[in-house]
Each structure stands twice: as structure tokens, then as C-alpha cells.
Amino acid sequence: MESVIEMAAKDINSDELENFKKKILKKALFRRRASKLILTILNLFVALFLLLPLLYAVSIAFMPSNELFTTNLNLIPSTPTFNNFRQAMAKIPLKRFIVNSFVVAGFITMGQIISCSLAAFSFSFLDFKGKNVLFMLVMATMMIPGEATIISNYLTVSSLKWLDTYQVLIIPYLTSAMGIFLFRQFYKSFPISLYESARIDGCSNLRFIYSILIPLTKSAIGAMAVYTFINAWNMYLWPLLVTGSDKMRTVQIGIGMLDSVDSQSISMMIAGVVMIIVPSISVFIIGQKQLIRGMFSGAVKG
Amino acid sequence: MASLSLVNVCKTFKNGQIAVKDFNLDIKDEEFLILVGPSGCGKSTTLRMIAGLEEISSGELWIDGALMNLTVPQKRDLAMVFQSYALYPHLTVYENIAFSLRVRNIPQIEIEERVKKAADILCIRHLLDRKPFALSGGQKQRVAIGSVIVRKPKAYLMDEPLSNLDAKLRTQMRVELSKIHKELGATIIYVTHDQVEAMTLGTKIVVMNAGVIQQAAPPEVLYNNPVNKFVAGFIGSPSMNFIPVWVERREERICIVFSNNRLFLNEDNAHCLIESGYLGRRVYLGIRPEDFHETGPKEQAIKLKVEIKEVLGSDILLHGKIGGNPICGRLKPDFPSEAGTEVSIFADMNRILLFDLDTEENILDH
Amino acid sequence: MKLKNVSRYLSPYVYIVPAIAVFVLFLFFPFIKTIYLSLFKTNKMGQAKLFVGGGNYSDLFSSASFFNSLFVTAIFVLIVVSVSMLLGLITAILCNQSFPGIRIFSTAYALPMAIASSSAAMIFKIMLHPTIGIINKLLGLHTNWISDPRYALVCVALLSAWLNSGINFLYFSAGLSNIDNTLYERASVDGANSAQKFFRLTLPGLSPIMFYTLVVNIIQAFQAFGQVKVLTMGGPGESTNLIVYSIYRDAFFNYRFGSAAAQSVILFMVIMILTLCMFHLEKKGVHY
Numbered sequence: 001m002e003s004v005i006e007m008a009a010k011d012i013n014s015d016e017l018e019n020f021k022k023k024i025l026k027k028a029l030f031r032r033r034a035s036k037l038i039l040t041i042l043n044l045f046v047a048l049f050l051l052l053p054l055l056y057a058v059s060i061a062f063m064p065s066n067e068l069f070t071t072n073l074n075l076i077p078s079t080p081t082f083n084n085f086r087q088a089m090a091k092i093p094l095k096r097f098i099v100n101s102f103v104v105a106g107f108i109t110m111g112q113i114i115s116c117s118l119a120a121f122s123f124s125f126l127d128f129k130g131k132n133v134l135f136m137l138v139m140a141t142m143m144i145p146g147e148a149t150i151i152s153n154y155l156t157v158s159s160l161k162w163l164d165t166y167q168v169l170i171i172p173y174l175t176s177a178m179g180i181f182l183f184r185q186f187y188k189s190f191p192i193s194l195y196e197s198a199r200i201d202g203c204s205n206l207r208f209i210y211s212i213l214i215p216l217t218k219s220a221i222g223a224m225a226v227y228t229f230i231n232a233w234n235m236y237l238w239p240l241l242v243t244g245s246d247k248m249r250t251v252q253i254g255i256g257m258l259d260s261v262d263s264q265s266i267s268m269m270i271a272g273v274v275m276i277i278v279p280s281i282s283v284f285i286i287g288q289k290q291l292i293r294g295m296f297s298g299a300v301k302g
Numbered sequence: 303m304a305s306l307s308l309v310n311v312c313k314t315f316k317n318g319q320i321a322v323k324d325f326n327l328d329i330k331d332e333e334f335l336i337l338v339g340p341s342g343c344g345k346s347t348t349l350r351m352i353a354g355l356e357e358i359s360s361g362e363l364w365i366d367g368a369l370m371n372l373t374v375p376q377k378r379d380l381a382m383v384f385q386s387y388a389l390y391p392h393l394t395v396y397e398n399i400a401f402s403l404r405v406r407n408i409p410q411i412e413i414e415e416r417v418k419k420a421a422d423i424l425c426i427r428h429l430l431d432r433k434p435f436a437l438s439g440g441q442k443q444r445v446a447i448g449s450v451i452v453r454k455p456k457a458y459l460m461d462e463p464l465s466n467l468d469a470k471l472r473t474q475m476r477v478e479l480s481k482i483h484k485e486l487g488a489t490i491i492y493v494t495h496d497q498v499e500a501m502t503l504g505t506k507i508v509v510m511n512a513g514v515i516q517q518a519a520p521p522e523v524l525y526n527n528p529v530n531k532f533v534a535g536f537i538g539s540p541s542m543n544f545i546p547v548w549v550e551r552r553e554e555r556i557c558i559v560f561s562n563n564r565l566f567l568n569e570d571n572a573h574c575l576i577e578s579g580y581l582g583r584r585v586y587l588g589i590r591p592e593d594f595h596e597t598g599p600k601e602q603a604i605k606l607k608v609e610i611k612e613v614l615g616s617d618i619l620l621h622g623k624i625g626g627n628p629i630c631g632r633l634k635p636d637f638p639s640e641a642g643t644e645v646s647i648f649a650d651m652n653r654i655l656l657f658d659l660d661t662e663e664n665i666l667d668h
Numbered sequence: 669m670k671l672k673n674v675s676r677y678l679s680p681y682v683y684i685v686p687a688i689a690v691f692v693l694f695l696f697f698p699f700i701k702t703i704y705l706s707l708f709k710t711n712k713m714g715q716a717k718l719f720v721g722g723g724n725y726s727d728l729f730s731s732a733s734f735f736n737s738l739f740v741t742a743i744f745v746l747i748v749v750s751v752s753m754l755l756g757l758i759t760a761i762l763c764n765q766s767f768p769g770i771r772i773f774s775t776a777y778a779l780p781m782a783i784a785s786s787s788a789a790m791i792f793k794i795m796l797h798p799t800i801g802i803i804n805k806l807l808g809l810h811t812n813w814i815s816d817p818r819y820a821l822v823c824v825a826l827l828s829a830w831l832n833s834g835i836n837f838l839y840f841s842a843g844l845s846n847i848d849n850t851l852y853e854r855a856s857v858d859g860a861n862s863a864q865k866f867f868r869l870t871l872p873g874l875s876p877i878m879f880y881t882l883v884v885n886i887i888q889a890f891q892a893f894g895q896v897k898v899l900t901m902g903g904p905g906e907s908t909n910l911i912v913y914s915i916y917r918d919a920f921f922n923y924r925f926g927s928a929a930a931q932s933v934i935l936f937m938v939i940m941i942l943t944l945c946m947f948h949l950e951k952k953g954v955h956y
Contacts, residue, residue: 020369021362021369024369024371024372025369025371025372028371028372028373029372031372032372036767039762039765039767040767040768040769042762043762043763043767043769043770043773044773046758046759046762046777047772047773047776047777050755050759050776050777050779050780050830050833051776051779052802053788053791053792053795053830054779054783054791056791056794056795056802057791057794060794068800069799069800070800072805073802073805073806075802114686115686115687115690116687118683118684118686118687119683119684119686119687119688121683122680122681122683122684123684126679126680126683127680128677128680128681131680134684134688137691138687138688138691141691141695141696143936143939143940143943144695144699144936145887145890145891145935145936145939146891147891147893147912147915147932147935148699148702148932148933148935148936149694149695149698149699149702149932150698150915150932151698151702151705151714151915151919151925151928151929151932152697152698152699152701152702152705152929153694153698154714154919155701155713155714155925156697156698156701158714171690171694172690172693172694174686174690175686175687175690175691177691180687205679205683230781230782233784234782234783234784234785234786234787236784236785236786236893236894236897237893237894237912237916240897241920252784252786252787252894253786255786255787255790256786256898259790259793259898266794266797266800269790269794270790270791270794273787273790273791276784276787277782277783277784277787280782280783280784281779281782281783283782284778284779284781284782285775285779288775288778291838292838292841292842295838295842353853353857354856354857355853355856355857374856375853375856375857376856376857376858376859376860376861378857379859380857381857381858382853382854382857384850384853384854386848386850388848388850388851388853388854390851390868390869390872391873392872392873392875393872401855401858401860401868402858402859402860404868405855405858405859405860405861405864405868406859449858459857
């Protein structure tokens, strides 16, 4: 049998054939590389567009305020300065706000992880009366938007004389239906025999959670921690209602003190904003992998 | 249908691993070509390179006289059945089969006709309204085949299409695939690791190992005259027995000697060995289990201590060891033998093969 | 012996007590209290004083301001959900194929989810500043975006869409990676071009996660508050007086807790009905 090449070679001489092959391959290779390049450029463009607010904020934060007030396009500060940050720190007790936010977000994160994993453990490994009803009840809370309860909550905590304290910022957020759901989803992937054999080996419930479940669900805990911390750090309406003094304000509320129409303080205000965005963004970037692995590995499957 | 040529095709993965090396093959029109080999031998990679799903690192792929190396898959006019079937989960069986026609904007009337025809060939007409999740493995398999036979592509590519089926269904589908091949007069390139599938389906079989073609030949040639020890061992079940033996001259005849056994070679083979200078050297004796007989001349007898006896019904398999080499013989069920006893079985000296100890190549070229 | 039995019987409950206690105290109880309050006129301390039955509700439904608030919220939700889902989808698709630097880009696309609505609003305030804002400078305009009732709502909505696009990117990326790659391989051998693969494979393959994302986005959009408070204070006029902001203003500026509670109940009903409708539609429509 003749090969195709031999057949082709009969019509044209071998040099021509070689050239022809080279030409085709070159063209196709170029097309493939070009599509990759276009994709990268497109991504660069979209990413720049989406990050514009952040990049712009960083740029302004380093810009002396006299540079800000021109009609020219001033994207990058020509004489970068830390002055705005210094001024912002001097004008408001930003350090205190940051400490407050860390305390509040930290306790909320820890509290949610503990309460959610305990509840999810009970819902997935233990048997008790009313288990299904209680679980449905927990899931039903996802339907109630926080705003539908905020007035009554405010009235309750103010009658308890809890206003302007740490506990009022922390306690209402010590659990979350989503967290319970996420953990239960993870626990469901473990066979019940895992629990049973631990019990037969004489392992107590708490010990089982501590030494078996927690190490096995590290990715869920990581995801939960990142997500909860960021949300707690960014909380706005509730702290706005229940904090009044500089001593208790969280960053999101405290930064509002820099928000004034006085045009001199614009760069100072943005410097403050940049300072309070840095922690949540850092947590996000560090924990992004965990977040994606934990939240999307088992929970959301089509 | 079309003919394909692969010239010096190589595939090197990004991590430097060489999957396919210097693959040269011409595939004729209407050929049922099987790529077979152990897992990781590069057979699937070769198929995927033909389909355009894997880039060809070097070499050329020609389909009907056109160089296709960097042509995108959708322009190659091929059809492929995947190992996992790759049915579109959101489409009904009908739409799954019609998909390749729909993307070509073929008129609805013709789609209807061709889908029905394909469904009839595969007996899945009653399933057309179902979604893939409601199908059994065998049904999914038929749908996957149905969705390639609605088209008349240049060639059908099949990547281990039967490997997810149970043994009974596999046998049944094998027969049907053969039928389809004849009915459509199609060029089929079929990848499998199962040598039985390869032998029963293929008009030509390419045995691969470690990315290199070992032998490309029709099934009976592979069976009777394998080029090397690898092919000989890979084709046939249970696989061929190999024993290292000495080639010696005794009583003016050439014989092979191993642990108290002595077998005299036939004239042709003896001549062949002397010609190529193997006298006094060690070689591998290769003999298939089915080439042992219950009776024969004394000089062909081998003593085997039976360790395990497997009863297959039509035959029995006797397993034992000779000089530390596992030996298996396939004999008639009435052959008197029990585990633990020693029996004499007779080797068919016209059917034996000999392989070089180092190169493992076939010494006797029939 | 008996004590041991009791403790064994009770222990499953012990593990759920912390969670349930918080839910009861700060969710169920206040939720019921909100419904209760919505039936009363209250004093400045928020104590129920005069039972008015559906009075607060009928007041609301005859108030142009409330209808405006509902209308504005509806438009807001529409813009936020469509733009943020579109942004999430586009970015997820852009990051679906591998290319150099993909990790940096995917972090960039998800980043807005880490930013607080109030902080973002402050940045947008400067970007939209009529004289020094970068938007006007880039576009060569002198528009006063935030003080113009025509643009204010759109600005707040786009800000919210930007904030939500981050998590949508993650949802859609997860959805895309759930689509079996061999389906794309089969489609290309079957002869489908990129557009056909997108419309016949990618979009249907994303439909389950698309639905989930839609529900989450709608609920989220209804609850927008920080951006309104910082950027527009509900103005100009009442053009950005979203429902949650309206609740906030009624309760904590006008001290009309009863009316605010009634609005909260209506907000809850709207969200619940929308969610139930969508689940109902999902059962009929997207499934595989």
C-alpha cells in the first residue's frame, strides 16, 4: 500500500513538499500562540478595570493633597508620601478601631467554628428526638434576612444595657446556619462507622470531635474561618447601631469619622480606608486557596 | 471514509515524559485497526493525537492527503467514542445523538431520519426521550456509539469503549461492533488494553509498549508469528510460557535442554538456529498453553508437577513450575491429572517459538 | 446509673445548644417580636404602646414614599444581580483556560468579596467626585454623579455589583470546573466551534450553579445598606432610598419603630416569595 506522502510526493518534488509542510505548521502555530496572547491581554484589561477602584485608592492614599486637586489626569503620585496615613492615625483613634475589629472578628470566627462544628457533629453523628425538626429550623433561619430582625435586636440589647460593649458586637453572631450546613455537608462524607469504631475504642464525643473530626475537616474550617473573618471585619449596620463611643467603634464605623465634605481631608480619608482594607484583603489572599477548596469541594455540586 | 498516515509521530509531555516515540503507521480505508498494549503504553495518547485533542510534538499526521498536525479537532471530520462515554448530561438521548448534526446546521428532517436509523441499528429507539442519568452502563455505551454513527466521518475513533461494561455485555457489544464495522464499511481506530477484544475485532492490530510500536499485523500473524517476546506474551490467554533453554546438538540432531527435559527441534527450526549461530547458547523457549498435547512421541514429552488444576469445562488448565518458571498447559478435560501429581505432556514442536535472550526478538521467522 | 442514662439522652442536645440558643435569642425571638411590633404604634423607646392591627401596613401601602422605596429597590436589585452575575461569568470564563499568570488574575477577580461595602463606597465617592474624580477625568465629563437623581441609583447599584462580582466569580469558576472536560473534547471532535460549545455546553452546564448564584445574589442585593448610607444617604430626594435604608431611617431617625418593623416584615415576605418562586421554577426548568 502506498502511503499518502508517497502519493503526494509523486505530484510535487520533495523540496516543495517540505516548504509546504513548514508553511502550514507555522501558520497554525502562530494562530495558537495568538489566541493565548489575546486571552492574556483580555484578562489584563478586565483585571485592571475591576481593580481600578482599589489601585486608585492606593494611589490617592500616597498622594499629597495638593497634587489631588488638578484637572489633569493624575493616576500616580509624583511625590509619594506617608503623610496621609500619619494624619489619619492622628485624627481618629484608628489603632483602637483596628484592635476592636480584630477582637470582634476573631471571637466571632472562633465562636462560629466551635458552635457550628458542635451542632453539625450532633446533627450528623448522633440520634435524638426532634433532630430533623431542629435541623429544618436551623436551615429556615437562612430565609430570615438579618435586617428583618435588627430593630428588635437593637431594642433588646438596649434594654439589656448592652450597648457599646464587645459582647453586643460578638454574641449575636456566634453561630451561622451556613456554617452548620457546610460542616454537616463535610461530615456526611465520612462513614458513620468512623464514629462507631471510635466509640467502641472508648473515645468520648468531645475527644472524637477534637482528635478525629477537626483534623479531617481542616479545609472546611479554613474556608469557614476566612469567610467569617472577612464578613465580621466588614460588618456595618449592626456596629453602626450599637456602638457610640470611640472606645468600641469598629473600623468600618470609625473610618466614617474621616468622611467629611472638607476637601482637604480626602486623601487622608482614603489613606484610612486603605489601612482598614489591608487586613481583610490579606486574610483573603492568604486563605483564598482554603476558601475555594473548602466551600466548593463538596458543598456545591451540580 | 479515508486513509490515515502517521509519520515519525512523537509525543513528549511537558514534564519531559515520552509517551509515544517514532510512530509510523498507514491506516487503510475500511480497516478496523486496534491499538493494544498495557496501560501507559501510549495507545490512548496516539488516538488523542489523531483526534486533535493532544498536540503532536513532532512528526506528521496525514488524513486523506492533507497535513492535519495543527488542525483543530472540529475541522478534522472524525468521530470519537470516549471511555467514559462523555454523554451530555443535560441533553436527552435523542439530542445527544443529534448533537454533531445540530452543530453542522443539518436540516431537522434529515437529523430525524439519521437519528432514528442509528437508534434502530443499536436498538435504543425506546430510550430516545431519556436523559443519560436514567440509563444503564450498556445503554450509555450504545448511545455513545449511536452518536458517532449518525455521521459519516473520515474515521471512527474509539477509546476503550467497552472497558466499563461487565463481561457479558462486553462480549455482546463486541459482536455488534463487528457488525457495525461491516455494515458501515468504516475506518475504525480502536484502543484497548484487552487482547481478546483486539484479536476478535481487529483486521489489523498494533501492539504497543512504552510508546513504541512492537508489531503491526493481522491477528493471526500476531498469534502465530510474534516479532518478539513482548508481543508473544501479550497476545493469547493464558499467556505464552517462557523457559530459558540451552541449544545443543545431540545424536546428530539439534535439541533444546532445560532441567532434565530435552526436546528435539524440527528440521526447519534446527536449520534456522544453526544458520544464525545459536548452537551452544541460551535462548528463551516460548510455547503456548494450547500447544501442549495429551499424547505424542516420547521425544516431545515434558514432565510437569501439577500444582493447581483449573477446570474450565471444555478444557482444563494445569499450572506447575519447571526450573522455577511457571508453566501452564491447556488440555482436554479427560486428561488424567490431579494437583500434586507429576504428568507427562507433549509439546507441539512445530508450534514452538524461540527468542534471543538479550534482544528478546523472535529467532525463528516462519 | 440513672444519671448516666439521663446524660446520655441529653448529650446530643448539649452540642446543639450553643447554636440554637443564639438562633432563638437573636433570630427567632426578634423575628417574632418584629412581627408583633409591626402591629403597634410605639413610643421613642421602641415599646409597643397602641395596638393598631394592620394599621402600619395600610399606612405603608398608601404611602408614595414606601412605594418609591420598593420601586427603587426593585430596579437596584435588577441592576446589581444582572451586572454582578455577568461580571462573575465573564471573569470566570476568562480564567477557565490556563495561561501565564492565571493565579494572579483569579485572585484579582475574587478580591472584591473581601472589601466592605462602606469602605468601597468611600472610594467610589472620590472616584465619582465631580471635579477631582477619576471617572469624570477619564470620560472628560463634569457630571455630578451622586447628586443627580438620574445617576445616583445606577452608581450605587454598580458599586454593589462590583462588590458581589468577587463571590460570583468563585461560584462560576467552581461551576465551570464541575463540567467534565471530556464533554468539551467530545464536542470538539463532534465538530462544535467555540461559540457552539459555549451555548450548548457551558451555559447549560452552569445552570444549576447559576440558579443557586441567582438566589444568593437576589437576597444579598435586597440587603444592601452600607453603600447607600455612605454614598448617598438615600438621596438625592429619595432616589436611592432602598428598603433597608428606609427601615433604618424610620426606626432610628423618625423613631417610628412600628412602621419600620412592618417594612421589615414586608422585606422578609418579598424575599421569601421570590425564593420560593425560584425554587418552584427550578423544579420545572433547569435540571439534569
